[in-house]
Amino acid sequence: MQTIDMANTPLRDLNATLQAQAEATNQTAWEIVNPKGSHAIAVGLDAEIEVTVKGSTGYYCGGMNKLATINVHGSVGPGVAENMMSGTVIIDGDASQYAGATGHGGTLIIKGNASSRCGISMKGIDIIVHGNVGHMSAFMAQSGNLVVCGDAGDALGDSIYEARLFVRGSVKSLGADCIEKDMRPEHIALLTDLLERGGCDAKPEEFKRYGSARQLYNFNIDNAY
Amino acid sequence: MKDDHTSAPRTVPIQSATFSNPVNAEIRRAAATGIYDIRGGGAKRKVPHFDDLLFLGASISRYPLEGYREACDTSVTLGTRYAKNPIKLDIPITIAGMSFGALSGAAKEALGRGATLAGTSTTTGDGGMTPEERGHSKTLVYQYLPSRYGMNPDDLRRADAIEVVVGQGAKPGGGGMLLGQKITDRVANMRNLPKGIDQRSACRHPDWTGPDDLEIKILELREITGWKVPIYIKVGGARPYFDTTLAVKAGADVVVLDGMQGGTAATQDVFIENVGMPTLACIREAVRALEDLGMHREVQLIVSGGIRTGADVAKCMALGADAVSIGTAALIALGDNDPKWEAEYQKLGTTAGAYDDWHEGNDPAGISTQNPDLASRLDPVEGGRRLRNYLKVMTLEAQTIARACGKNKLHNLEPEDLCALTMEAAAMAKVPLAGTDWWPGKPGTTF
Numbered sequence: 099m100q101t102i103d104m105a106n107t108p109l110r111d112l113n114a115t116l117q118a119q120a121e122a123t124n125q126t127a128w129e130i131v132n133p134k135g136s137h138a139i140a141v142g143l144d145a146e147i148e149v150t151v152k153g154s155t156g157y158y159c160g161g162m163n164k165l166a167t168i169n170v171h172g173s174v175g176p177g178v179a180e181n182m183m184s185g186t187v188i189i190d191g192d193a194s195q196y197a198g199a200t201g202h203g204g205t206l207i208i209k210g211n212a213s214s215r216c217g218i219s220m221k222g223i224d225i226i227v228h229g230n231v232g233h234m235s236a237f238m239a240q241s242g243n244l245v246v247c248g249d250a251g252d253a254l255g256d257s258i259y260e261a262r263l264f265v266r267g268s269v270k271s272l273g274a275d276c277i278e279k280d281m282r283p284e285h286i287a288l289l290t291d292l293l294e295r296g297g298c299d300a301k302p303e304e305f306k307r308y309g310s311a312r313q314l315y316n317f318n319i320d321n322a323y
Numbered sequence: 324m325k326d327d328h329t330s331a332p333r334t335v336p337i338q339s340a341t342f343s344n345p346v347n348a349e350i351r352r353a354a355a356t357g358i359y360d361i362r363g364g365g366a367k368r369k370v371p372h373f374d375d376l377l378f379l380g381a382s383i384s385r386y387p388l389e390g391y392r393e394a395c396d397t398s399v400t401l402g403t404r405y406a407k408n409p410i411k412l413d414i415p416i417t418i419a420g421m422s423f424g425a426l427s428g429a430a431k432e433a434l435g436r437g438a439t440l441a442g443t444s445t446t447t448g449d450g451g452m453t454p455e456e457r458g459h460s461k462t463l464v465y466q467y468l469p470s471r472y473g474m475n476p477d478d479l480r481r482a483d484a485i486e487v488v489v490g491q492g493a494k495p496g497g498g499g500m501l502l503g504q505k506i507t508d509r510v511a512n513m514r515n516l517p518k519g520i521d522q523r524s525a526c527r528h529p530d531w532t533g534p535d536d537l538e539i540k541i542l543e544l545r546e547i548t549g550w551k552v553p554i555y556i557k558v559g560g561a562r563p564y565f566d567t568t569l570a571v572k573a574g575a576d577v578v579v580l581d582g583m584q585g586g587t588a589a590t591q592d593v594f595i596e597n598v599g600m601p602t603l604a605c606i607r608e609a610v611r612a613l614e615d616l617g618m619h620r621e622v623q624l625i626v627s628g629g630i631r632t633g634a635d636v637a638k639c640m641a642l643g644a645d646a647v648s649i650g651t652a653a654l655i656a657l658g659d660n661d662p663k664w665e666a667e668y669q670k671l672g673t674t675a676g677a678y679d680d681w682h683e684g685n686d687p688a689g690i691s692t693q694n695p696d697l698a699s700r701l702d703p704v705e706g707g708r709r710l711r712n713y714l715k716v717m718t719l720e721a722q723t724i725a726r727a728c729g730k731n732k733l734h735n736l737e738p739e740d741l742c743a744l745t746m747e748a749a750a751m752a753k754v755p756l757a758g759t760d761w762w763p764g765k766p767g768t769t770f
Contacts, residue, residue, distance in 0.1 A: 113546045137539045142476050142547030157536070158543040162476040177530040177540075181474055196530040200471040202515070218529040219471060221515040238525065240515045257523070259516055315520040316503055 100125050104139075105132040112139070116166075119145040135175070140168050143185070160187040163204060176213075179206045182223055195232070198225045201242065207296045214251065217244045220261055226296030236263050237273065245292050247300050255308050259315075263308040264289050266300055275314040279307045360592040361500065363425075363681030363691065364651060365493050365584040365628065370601040372584070373635045375748030376741050377757065380727045388726035395722040396732040399646050401623045402484060402553020402576040405545070409553055409576075410462055410484055412646070413442025414718045415733060416636055418710075419581075419627050419650035420466045420486060420557075422448030424501050424510045424522075425588030425681065426654075427698035428455055429706070430690045433657055435460035436703060437710025441718075446486060446648075448588075449499065449524050451513050452478040459707075464555065467544065469498065469525040472514040480548055484577075486555040487541065489528075489566075492585030492628045495559025495599045498526035500589050505684040507693045534569040541574040555579050560605040560628065561598075567612035567624075577623045579648065580609050584629030586651040588691070589682030602628035604751040607738075610643030619643065633720020640721070641736035642752060656713035657706045658688045 102112050112130065119125060128149045133139055137156035140149050143166040151159070154172035160179040170178075173191030182201040189197075192210035199215070201223025208216075208225070214232035217225050217239055226245040233251035236244050239261030249267035256273020262285070263276075272278075281289075281303075289302040338344065353359065381387035388395065402409035418438045423431050425448060432455045438445040444462035451473015457463055465482030467474065479485065490496065501510075501522040511518040531540045541554055556570040557579035570578045582602025587595065606626055613619035626639045627648035639647045651659075660668075662675040664687035671678065671685060681691035689700035725733050728740045742757040743749035749762035761768055 109546065110550065114549065117549070138543040138546045141543050144476070157539045158530075161543050162479070162547055164476065176536070177543075180530045181471060181476075183475055199530040200474065202475065215529070219525070221471070237529075238523070259520075315517075 099127045099129055101129045101131060103131050104134060104136060109136055109138065113141060116140055116143050116147070116149065119143075119147050121145050121165075123147065133172075137175070140166070143168070146185075154191065163187060173210065178208075179204070179223070182206065192229070193227075197227075198223050201225070203242075205295060209297075211248065217242075217261070220244065224292060224295070226292055226298060228296070228298055230267070233270070234273070236261055236276075239263070243288065243292055245289065245296060245298070245305075247298050255310075257314060258308075258310045260310060262288070264292070264302075264305040265308065266305045269306075269308070272308065275311050276308055277311045279309045281305070281307050361502075361589050361682055362592050362595070362679040363586060363588050364595070364679045365586040366596050366599075366601075367679075368596050370583070371603050371745065371747040371751055372601060372629060373603060373638045375603070375744045376638050376752055376754065377744060378634075378637070378641075378724055378728060378740055379742055381729050385729050387729050388731060390723055390726050393726060394731055395725050396734075397718055397722060399623070399734070401555075401625070401646065404553075404576045404618075404622055405550065405574065406484075406553040406576055407549075407551045408483075410444060412444060412462065414714060415640065415644075415646035416441075416630075416714055416717055417443050417464075417625065417646055417648045418445035418653050419585070419648040420446035420448040420464070420488065421650055421654075422450040422501075422588060423453045423456065424448075424450040424505060424514070424693070426690060427692055427701065428453060429698055429701045429703045430654075430657060431456045432459050432703040433701060433706030433710060434653060435463070436707025437653070437656075437714065438462070440707060440711035441714035443714065444483065447482075449501070450510065451475075452481065453513075457481060459703075466557075469528045470514075470523075471529065472522075472524075476547055479544070482548075482552060484553040484555060485544055485548070486557050486579060487537070487544075487575075488557045489537075489570075490557070490559030490561065490581070491587055492559045492581030492583050492599055492602070493587035494590045494594045495561040496526060497590055497594050497598070499524035499587060500682070502589065502682045502684075505682070505693045510693060534573050537569075537573040545574075553577055555625070557581060559583075559585075560600040560602060563600070563605040563608040564612045567609040568616065571613065571616055571618050571622050575622060577625060577645075578609065578613075579625045579627065580605050581648075582626070582628030585627050586654075601751070602626060602630075603748060606639060606642040606644060607751070607753045613643075620645065633717040633722075634724060636717055637721040637724040637733065637736055638741065640725075640733050641738060641740050643738075645734065652713070653710055654690055656710045657690055658701065658709070659686070659690050661688055664688055 133153045141161040144164045148167045151170045156175040158177045160168045164183045167186045169188040176194040177196045179187040180199045182204040184204045188207045193212040197212045197216045198206040206225045208227045211229035216231040216235040222242045230248035236255045240259045246265045250269045253273035255276030399415040439461040446464040464484040503519040553576040555577040556575040558566040560582040583599035623645035625646045626644040667687035686692040689697045741754040749756040
């Protein structure tokens with residue numbers, strides 16, 4: 099285990115060290131202490147390393163991650179794992195706005211709650227939230243899966259494309275063009291896998307599925323208001 | 324005398340200036356279709372522009388340089404504030420961001436080839452970076468857009484600069500639309516969306532809201548790219564003083580300022596013609612912001628929107644810009660709206676010079692299309708050569724003017740080299756009305 103203390107290591111040195119890890123590195127386990135809410139911690143990683151952050155972080159923790167597993171023992175600020183390509187990001191606490199925004203791949207697990215716009219414009223990422231998500235989550239979500247074990251706020255899935263949304267609790271309201279859909283066997287199988295990967299103690303049958311009605315896919319004056 | 328009503332003088336028909344034939348035609352079209360007009364390009368209405376400025380040249384009080392033989396430096400370095408590797412260009416005329424999707428792959432390649440031959444940069448667009456564009460562009464600026472279509476850290480690190488697009492002159496405050504006709508398998512795959520659907524490009528970024536957030540976003544981008552490449556912020560011409568101030572505050576190396584004549588691939592005509600400010604009105608306010616911050620020339624200013632000639636380039640430089648960017652003019656150099664395709668433009672209900680339905684993908688010139696048959700009409704090698712020629716001519720023109728003003732560098736041009744032909748241009752450019760020493764709003768004067 100390599101330990102980097104942010105009390106005496108600048109952010110640039112931290113990220114440069116982690117980004118320099120090659121695919122074949124033997125230094126696969128890293129621990130970051132004293133993050134003190136810093137922004138842009140462990141961004142742009144590109145190797146199968148495991149990074150544990152001992153404390154809470156600011157904006158964009160794990161941004162554009164590839165391959166790495168990042169586990170935050172605390173809460174995270176806005177834009178955690180934004181535009182993630184692959185790998186896994188696990189948040190033990192809560193996440194602020196835009197969690198997993200535009201993520202192309204990988205898995206984001208939030209063991210607490212996520213704030214508004216969770217999964218905004220997601221492009222293939224799997225996001226599993228143990229708690230609740232705030233308003234406008236999965237706005238313009240293109241592909242991937244959002245699992246919410248708690249409740250969802252207003253306007254869930256507004257202007258959604260092909261992403262799949264699974265919510266166990268209540269949905270305050272659905273956004274434009276987002277509708278409830280049947281849970282077919284393939285969705286139960288998919289959700290079973292997602293819940294297992296997310297370490298969730300929930301049964302897939304307890305969830306409802308939401309997705310696009312595909313009525314906004316081509317411009318039409320009757321949809322313009 | 325016989326009362327002959329048929330021969331009595333009559334009031335001649337008078338067309339309304341308010342309800343003109345084009346206005347009435349648009350009302351009828353809207354009533355028939357229920358859809359507002361979407362088109363490409365920038366504002367077509369006449370607005371105060373660089374044509375309303377003149378250079379004074381040299382005489383007894385100024386000493387000119389010999390027009391062909393004496394040196395006149397055109398190089399520019401962009402990104403000197405924070406980037407380890409600033410961009411060094413031979414000429415201060417760059418190619419603006421235009422997407423693969425809006426343009427064909429061959430057109431993007433031609434832009435890369437032409438820019439490289441001329442010693443300047445080109446820019447990606449919404450939809451990501453294509454291998455042919457990267458491969459043929461010595462210096463490539465990678466746009467970071469609200470949609471994040473195709474965004475990935477590998478391409479980010481392959482870029483020579485990053486341009487965070489906050490807005491465009493054609494539609495400040497608005498997003499874009501790539502209609503389904505142009506969404507081929509390749510375009511759809513790059514954007515993670517189904518083929519054939521209309522793709523919206525959001526009007527704001529998904530993971531930051533105000534300038535404080537933007538500062539942190541830029542920190543993240545710098546951390547991912549090791550602080551190596553310059554980061555530009557592009558804004559539409561709306562409130563140039565404040566937008567420039569906030570862009571500098573957020574940490575921009577370069578501010579790109581796009582006036583309302585700047586083009587777009589597709590947005591509502593009503594937006595293009597009614598939102599934003601003319602390019603001419605933006606420059607001095609942006610420069611004033613940089614000067615107030617003590618950042619003029621340390622943070623570079625690139626101006627775009629309606630730049631066509633070396634004279635336009637020189638005027639931008641004289642008003643304080645470090646470089647300019649061209650989009651529509653570059654497409655015309657490649658062959659867009661060429662009268663040789665007039666018969667086909669007529670079939671599309673338009674005419675050469677007026678064709679702006681770039682979003683429909685039927686471009687006879689093969690530029691704003693994904694139709695393979697049409698796209699094959701553009702030879703990217705020849706297109707690159709034409710663009711190189713055009714950039715060379717613009718540069719020579721700008722040099723000629725600069726030498727006539729006694730300048731051995733384009734960047735030495737200054738507002739004192741200019742006068743204005745109209746009150747409006749004088750007020751916007753803050754240079755004297757021709758034949759006077761006054762402009763509206765000049766400090767210490769009254770109107």
